[in-house]
Amino acid sequence: MMAELSFLLDVTRQLLGGLPLTIELVTVSVAAGALLAVAMALARSASRLAAVIVSFYVFVFRGSPLLLQMFFIYYGLGQFAVVRESFAWPALRDPTFCAILSLALNTAAYTSEILRGGLASVPAGAIEAGRAVGMSRGLLLRRVVLPLAIRQALPAYSNELIEMVKSTSLASIVTLMEVSGIAYALVSATYRAIEVLSCAGAIYLVLIVLLTRGVGWVENWLSPAGSRA
Amino acid sequence: MGSTLRLVGFGPTGWGGTLLEGAAVTLALSICAYLLGLALGALCAWGRLSGGRAVRGTIDVYTTVLRGVPDLLVIYLFYFGGGQMIGAIAHLFGATGFFGLNGFMVGTIAIGLVTGAYQTEVLRGGYLAIPKGEIEAARAIGMGRLLMLRRIIAPRALRFALPGMGNVWQQVLKESALVSVTGLAELMRQVNVASGSTQLPFDFTIAGFVLYLALATVSGGVFMGVERRLAHGERMARRQRA
Amino acid sequence: MAKPVVIEAIGVEKHFGANKVLRGVSLAAREGEVVSIVGASGSGKSTLLRCFPLLEIPDAGDVAIAGEVLALVERGGRRVPRDMGQVQRVRSELGFVFQSFNLWPHRTVLGNVIEAPVHVQKRPRAECIAEAEALLEKVGLADKRDAWPAQLSGGQQQRAAIARALAMRPKALLFDEPTSALDPELVGEVLRVIRGLAEEGRTMLIVTHEMSFAAEVSSRAVFLDAGIVGEEGSPEQIFRHPQTDRCRAFVARHLARG
Numbered sequence: 001m002m003a004e005l006s007f008l009l010d011v012t013r014q015l016l017g018g019l020p021l022t023i024e025l026v027t028v029s030v031a032a033g034a035l036l037a038v039a040m041a042l043a044r045s046a047s048r049l050a051a052v053i054v055s056f057y058v059f060v061f062r063g064s065p066l067l068l069q070m071f072f073i074y075y076g077l078g079q080f081a082v083v084r085e086s087f088a089w090p091a092l093r094d095p096t097f098c099a100i101l102s103l104a105l106n107t108a109a110y111t112s113e114i115l116r117g118g119l120a121s122v123p124a125g126a127i128e129a130g131r132a133v134g135m136s137r138g139l140l141l142r143r144v145v146l147p148l149a150i151r152q153a154l155p156a157y158s159n160e161l162i163e164m165v166k167s168t169s170l171a172s173i174v175t176l177m178e179v180s181g182i183a184y185a186l187v188s189a190t191y192r193a194i195e196v197l198s199c200a201g202a203i204y205l206v207l208i209v210l211l212t213r214g215v216g217w218v219e220n221w222l223s224p225a226g227s228r229a
Numbered sequence: 230m231g232s233t234l235r236l237v238g239f240g241p242t243g244w245g246g247t248l249l250e251g252a253a254v255t256l257a258l259s260i261c262a263y264l265l266g267l268a269l270g271a272l273c274a275w276g277r278l279s280g281g282r283a284v285r286g287t288i289d290v291y292t293t294v295l296r297g298v299p300d301l302l303v304i305y306l307f308y309f310g311g312g313q314m315i316g317a318i319a320h321l322f323g324a325t326g327f328f329g330l331n332g333f334m335v336g337t338i339a340i341g342l343v344t345g346a347y348q349t350e351v352l353r354g355g356y357l358a359i360p361k362g363e364i365e366a367a368r369a370i371g372m373g374r375l376l377m378l379r380r381i382i383a384p385r386a387l388r389f390a391l392p393g394m395g396n397v398w399q400q401v402l403k404e405s406a407l408v409s410v411t412g413l414a415e416l417m418r419q420v421n422v423a424s425g426s427t428q429l430p431f432d433f434t435i436a437g438f439v440l441y442l443a444l445a446t447v448s449g450g451v452f453m454g455v456e457r458r459l460a461h462g463e464r465m466a467r468r469q470r471a
Numbered sequence: 472m473a474k475p476v477v478i479e480a481i482g483v484e485k486h487f488g489a490n491k492v493l494r495g496v497s498l499a500a501r502e503g504e505v506v507s508i509v510g511a512s513g514s515g516k517s518t519l520l521r522c523f524p525l526l527e528i529p530d531a532g533d534v535a536i537a538g539e540v541l542a543l544v545e546r547g548g549r550r551v552p553r554d555m556g557q558v559q560r561v562r563s564e565l566g567f568v569f570q571s572f573n574l575w576p577h578r579t580v581l582g583n584v585i586e587a588p589v590h591v592q593k594r595p596r597a598e599c600i601a602e603a604e605a606l607l608e609k610v611g612l613a614d615k616r617d618a619w620p621a622q623l624s625g626g627q628q629q630r631a632a633i634a635r636a637l638a639m640r641p642k643a644l645l646f647d648e649p650t651s652a653l654d655p656e657l658v659g660e661v662l663r664v665i666r667g668l669a670e671e672g673r674t675m676l677i678v679t680h681e682m683s684f685a686a687e688v689s690s691r692a693v694f695l696d697a698g699i700v701g702e703e704g705s706p707e708q709i710f711r712h713p714q715t716d717r718c719r720a721f722v723a724r725h726l727a728r729g
Contacts, residue, residue: 180301
């Protein structure tokens, strides 16, 4: 019994060693993905050609497995000498960079759809009232459109963030030693899959519960009681 | 370009057949996992809506855990964990070493279990979206519980749940790629193998994209078709009003 | 001596596709005048009103606020404002009240009222709040200062929207069917507020279906008919003794109903 407990504690301690990398993967790719998504939403409204390109991008990245996307970036691009000799190669042969890049490109596709839904939900009257008092485009965006769109999109975005935390586990397949990568190594070393994977699962679960709490708090802060009544 | 077509094509040196076989396995796996998830989801939605406190609590734990843990770990758990248990049993009979399970079965169970958690929410939402008046009307004309379930609740809940069910299907299709870690020869695995043997990962990942997107688009069309059929009455009404 | 013209439409035309909504309308309101614009649905009243702050851009003709013409230029086959800065400045000098209130759902009542003074006119926040509180008092919403729009009745929302329009210290107030979206029992409270504003001598343009109210508050009335001014005159003339057949028919139909 004591031996069992100390094994679990030891496993958890080792798994937690991968937590900083997991968190890094999530935060960097979510931040980059959000920026890209906003850029795509703006491009969409700017020109018809851009809208078609963005739609295709979203179609490809939402319609195919993340694992394939990661594989494409990590292995696929290196097939060409042009890429291997280019300035980008040091980055593209780095699994951390590739994992972040594919996670960011993936979440950008989903986020841009969420953002689009949020923007579409902004009441036309609220925008018109802004124009009628003489708001400039930028002021209207900042004071009326974005606050309303973000509030509407937040629940869906919260789910996307949860998916992202879970998705980082795929980075272990391109050799990264984040929580899942360490779990895999421990399973291979100890043959005690059930114990190791339960500990790893618990770590993700706690992370996601904390994240959900955090987003819930932001949501409350953005939409004080009654404003949704 | 010509060489790419030869490689991913069906000729003697082509991998086209292999890739298509992989796509077929992906499709079969996804269908099995989806059906398992659907059955689980229906059961849990029912339990969640009309079960006692203990049942509801258990279902809540199931949906929270399975939606909060990476699918890859769930697949590992069944693949290695299942192997661990069989190994322990085999050990009693004197066998040693590591035992892997059949990837198709592992994939079906793992993904079915994960998507069952999502499906529970989708189906529950579908039921809750039925206007109360419709159920009252059924009760008012003296329908029994079962008849009401079959004639009113099920078709109406399905109508509201169908978009969400379509999303879960797309999710299953993409998640099935993770089962490649068990060595199951589905599409992702075949892309991997072909890339390795030909040293042309770019060509084969592109082929993989095309096949996954084709699967997603065609099956998405099927869902849309069903959705349109179920929404038939409302569409007719809209047309008449217009 | 006649007072200066505050707001003016000069030969305004507007069509949506093949549908000619306005076919050359000229109209002016002098300082302190209350001009009501009446007419059947589809006569172009709301479109005309929306042309003043260029919420709709006239296909021909111009609008001028306090003698300043809002410059429009032809670009890519469409008429567009030459200088959005000018448009925004002029808009901030008008108060527009919408049929459907259009309060910002993510700001409190006070937040709605001070939004434009603080962020568009860039006046000191404390001053804006003090002024907003006085305006809310005036429209009878002092106790709803911190309420959210969704918590208010339609009549309260419209009164808050009027306070929001007043907070701009507008040169003219434009009302676009301010009571059409309200339940009948809530119409009175909004009309009372508008009547009070008319008595203060504010320059106002009111598009409305409330004929008896229009007859009572306005200093001049315009009957819009199929995109042109069908008849214009004192409220006494328009509502009691119309000169044209079409205006007579319209008034008879609406007074009978009201």
